[in-house]
Amino acid sequence: MxxxxxxxxxxxxxxxxxxxxxxxxxxxxxxxxxxxxxxxxLLNQQLFASGVKTLSIILxxxxxxxxxxxxxxxxxxxxxxxxxxxxxxxxxxxxxxxGPVVTxxxxxxxAGSAMTAEIGLMKSTEQLSGLEMMAIDxxxxxxxxxxxxxxxxxxxxxxxxxxxxxxxxxxxxVELLGVDAGAYWSQMQSAxxxxxxxxxxxxKAVVFGLVVNWIAIFQGADCVPTPEGVASATTGTVVKSxxxxxxxxxxxxxxxxxx
Amino acid sequence: xxxxxxxxxxxxxxxxSRGSKTIFSGLxxxxxxxxxxxxxxxxxxxKTTLLKLIGGQLKPSAGGIEVDGQQVAKxxxxxxxxxxxxxxxxxxxxxxxxxxNVFDNVAFPLREHTELPESLIHKLVLMRLHAVGLRGARxxxxxxxxxxxxxxxxxxxxxxxxxxxxxxxxPFTGQDPISLGVxxxxxxxxxxxxxxxSIIVSHDLAEALSISHHVVVIxxxxxxxxxxxxxLQNSSSxxxxxxxxxxxxxxxxxxxxxxxxxxxxxTTEARLDA
Numbered sequence: 001m002x003x004x005x006x007x008x009x010x011x012x013x014x015x016x017x018x019x020x021x022x023x024x025x026x027x028x029x030x031x032x033x034x035x036x037x038x039x040x041x042l043l044n045q046q047l048f049a050s051g052v053k054t055l056s057i058i059l060x061x062x063x064x065x066x067x068x069x070x071x072x073x074x075x076x077x078x079x080x081x082x083x084x085x086x087x088x089x090x091x092x093x094x095x096x097x098x099g100p101v102v103t104x105x106x107x108x109x110x111a112g113s114a115m116t117a118e119i120g121l122m123k124s125t126e127q128l129s130g131l132e133m134m135a136i137d138x139x140x141x142x143x144x145x146x147x148x149x150x151x152x153x154x155x156x157x158x159x160x161x162x163x164x165x166x167x168x169x170x171x172x173x174v175e176l177l178g179v180d181a182g183a184y185w186s187q188m189q190s191a192x193x194x195x196x197x198x199x200x201x202x203x204k205a206v207v208f209g210l211v212v213n214w215i216a217i218f219q220g221a222d223c224v225p226t227p228e229g230v231a232s233a234t235t236g237t238v239v240k241s242x243x244x245x246x247x248x249x250x251x252x253x254x255x256x257x258x259x
Numbered sequence: 260x261x262x263x264x265x266x267x268x269x270x271x272x273x274x275x276s277r278g279s280k281t282i283f284s285g286l287x288x289x290x291x292x293x294x295x296x297x298x299x300x301x302x303x304x305x306k307t308t309l310l311k312l313i314g315g316q317l318k319p320s321a322g323g324i325e326v327d328g329q330q331v332a333k334x335x336x337x338x339x340x341x342x343x344x345x346x347x348x349x350x351x352x353x354x355x356x357x358x359x360n361v362f363d364n365v366a367f368p369l370r371e372h373t374e375l376p377e378s379l380i381h382k383l384v385l386m387r388l389h390a391v392g393l394r395g396a397r398x399x400x401x402x403x404x405x406x407x408x409x410x411x412x413x414x415x416x417x418x419x420x421x422x423x424x425x426x427x428x429x430p431f432t433g434q435d436p437i438s439l440g441v442x443x444x445x446x447x448x449x450x451x452x453x454x455x456x457s458i459i460v461s462h463d464l465a466e467a468l469s470i471s472h473h474v475v476v477i478x479x480x481x482x483x484x485x486x487x488x489x490x491l492q493n494s495s496s497x498x499x500x501x502x503x504x505x506x507x508x509x510x511x512x513x514x515x516x517x518x519x520x521x522x523x524x525x526t527t528e529a530r531l532d533a
Contacts, residue, residue, distance in 0.1 A: 130354030135343040
């Protein structure tokens, strides 16, 4: 029993210390953000690595999620003779929820894990120490460009996910199941509000963009510099950022859409 | 070896611990300017840690290190980075950036720290690569280099900013005889040709002693002996003699501390009988 309490205490202390280190790391990274803004090539490289390389999985997933939403939505709506509202259902679900959340989860799995592994390897092969000894600040050269690039890329990817999803819904709902195209688009247009729905969805994606990239970069920089350490940090990134995305999504939804 | 008498690095009463493990407890050493100084000691004595303390990557818990008249631990970030531009460090793994080829790796500090035109950078990099014999490897990626070649490329990168001193972390570990010979030759010629101060951390005795002007032996957080390689060979310390000659028993006992052997065997028997 005493052992249990002791390990609980030690675990809590450890978690608090890690959180403190993570916060300091974020502050230092944000303070160094001027560098990738001045040197666009640094940002450009990372936008390609985390944004462009994640694009294909986002587009394909978006299309399929939209198609599934249309199928499921149609089957329910048709019972009430309300299949004309299919466009609204698909757009609401994508723009408010699935766009930012699924993009956040996929981004964590594709770009976040790659970022952690890359930074972890740089740490274990002494590249980060090497940079410091060459009087080059890793926060400016390595961490800040990655944070900024991920922060920019994730909301853009989420927007593309939703857009492709709406097209997927159209493909199944209109082309396959025979919902009227005019109704699909016009009902969507009149029901979806830019401020309440699109903008709030975008805010979610911006928050996820910050949190997922922060976790990924910190996990890499804080890992034990051994092969096992890098592997467990990479797994940790996917687990922690997925949980963070889902938890934050609940909080944000409660604040944004409950009133 | 212009100014053998002046001291470039002064280490005074250095204390450092990692967690509950004490690494240095009152270490004092002087590293003279212009020569090759080797820091010797058994594995795990904190030789690499000492290099990190000199480079300001770690901060001592007490005492201090003075490099070229500046207290490293007390420098602002800006001044520390200015000092580091005058220091080169060669890591055991080479620490080349894996996403750049050899040429870009060597050019990297120049591109980051100077506004030199690309044509001049090209010439400077080729000169350094030629000096380490890797002009022909300029387009290779670090993953395509052997361990010895990676260290030579890293040496070219460390030299490209014309540092006043260069630190080598275990440069001889895991090298075949030819690349070992190349590295020894390089360290020695680079040091005299460029008038550098070199600090080598190593436990490869014969190699390190053959090119050093000054040797510092550390063990258990303190300096055991310091002087020229000849002085070290003639040291009266039993510990130094055991270390130099690689004897398995001496002041560092072969057997770890344990109860009396006979008694130990007897108690095991008694325990099994019971």
